[in-house]
Amino acid sequence: MSTNHLHDNLGPGLLEEVAPDVFSYVQPDGTWFINNTGFIVGRSGVASIDTTSTERRNRAYIDAIASVTSQPVTLLVNTHHHADHTHGNYLFPEATIISHTSCREVMLATGIPDYRAAFPTVEWGDLEFRAPDITFEGATSIHLDDLTIDLFDLGFVAHTDGDVLAWLPDRGVLFTGDLIFHGGTPFALFGSVQGTLDALDVIENQGADVIVPGHGPAFAGSQIKEVLNSQRAYLQFVQEAAKEGVSAGRTPVEQASRTELGEFQNLTDSERLAGNLHVAYREISEADYEWVGFETAISDMIVFNGGKLPHCLA
Numbered sequence: 001m002s003t004n005h006l007h008d009n010l011g012p013g014l015l016e017e018v019a020p021d022v023f024s025y026v027q028p029d030g031t032w033f034i035n036n037t038g039f040i041v042g043r044s045g046v047a048s049i050d051t052t053s054t055e056r057r058n059r060a061y062i063d064a065i066a067s068v069t070s071q072p073v074t075l076l077v078n079t080h081h082h083a084d085h086t087h088g089n090y091l092f093p094e095a096t097i098i099s100h101t102s103c104r105e106v107m108l109a110t111g112i113p114d115y116r117a118a119f120p121t122v123e124w125g126d127l128e129f130r131a132p133d134i135t136f137e138g139a140t141s142i143h144l145d146d147l148t149i150d151l152f153d154l155g156f157v158a159h160t161d162g163d164v165l166a167w168l169p170d171r172g173v174l175f176t177g178d179l180i181f182h183g184g185t186p187f188a189l190f191g192s193v194q195g196t197l198d199a200l201d202v203i204e205n206q207g208a209d210v211i212v213p214g215h216g217p218a219f220a221g222s223q224i225k226e227v228l229n230s231q232r233a234y235l236q237f238v239q240e241a242a243k244e245g246v247s248a249g250r251t252p253v254e255q256a257s258r259t260e261l262g263e264f265q266n267l268t269d270s271e272r273l274a275g276n277l278h279v280a281y282r283e284i285s286e287a288d289y290e291w292v293g294f295e296t297a298i299s300d301m302i303v304f305n306g307g308k309l310p311h312c313l314a
């Protein structure tokens with residue numbers, strides 16, 4: 001059965017003004033390819049942080065922006081290369097798109113990826129490829145009239161090679177991209193488990209009032225420490241499981257099947273454990289582990305998931 005779940009099962013994206021003129025657009029339920037975006041409204045234009053996955057979801061996001069302002073999106077930041085954050089680039093023809101140098105390189109190398117093997121039910125729509133226009137490494141700022149949006153990388157691989165955070169110093173709002181999956185399983189398959197852990201320290205030190213993660217609800221105030229610590233706990237749990245697997249001579253998927261998820265079983269997309277373990281193995285220097293490539297790691301997630309494809313409602 002071919003079903004588009006956008007408004008049927010999950011409800012529309014939730015638009016919230018998290019600070020004056022700064023909006024988060026949080027798409028329930030935050031699972032595979034159902035990411036968050038956000039935008040900042042200036043006098044002469046709008047800056048968007050990321051786009052989303054399917055054509056239909058992108059058009060719903062554009063409608064959400066239009067419900068707030070008639071200004072066009074003139075600046076668009078890609079926090080990283082993943083399809084759910086970049087597929088909509090082409091639907092913002094008036095925008096100058098900014099990303100990390102590595103993000104653009106990966107996008108150019110992969111184009112619009114074919115996800116049919118692991119995600120056969122998604123109706124992507126009529127997607128067109130559009131790469132970022134401006135790239136940077138380190139830090140830069142973009143200016144929307146009087147409002148400054150500071151963009152910075154981490155200087156190391158975390159969720160991907162080329163993660164960018166967007167920080168609004170005058171508003172105390174930080175957009176982290178997929179360095180955080182609030183309520184979901186962190187996913188380091190395209191990056192680094194240790195790097196994702198280290199990124200959480202950078203995020204904490206930013207001292208934000210409000211954080212808009214790449215997936216799951218935005219959070220603020222005293223919740224910040226709680227969310228960051230729960231993400232840390234999962235990533236450390238993956239590292240411990242990897243150490244155990246390496247010393248027992250098990251493959252990552254064997255180790256995954258022997259690992260009790262315990263407190264982490266309620267995080268969405270828990271099959272990511274098998275993919276994350278491949279990366280954690282790679283990061284143990286004494287492990288006799290050879291990187292198997294993304295396809296095999298994704299197949300292992302399906303094996304660990306009892307042969308079921310990932311649960312995807314995008």
Ligand SMILES: [Zn+2]
Pocket residue numbers: 080082159178214
């Ligand atoms: Zn991602």
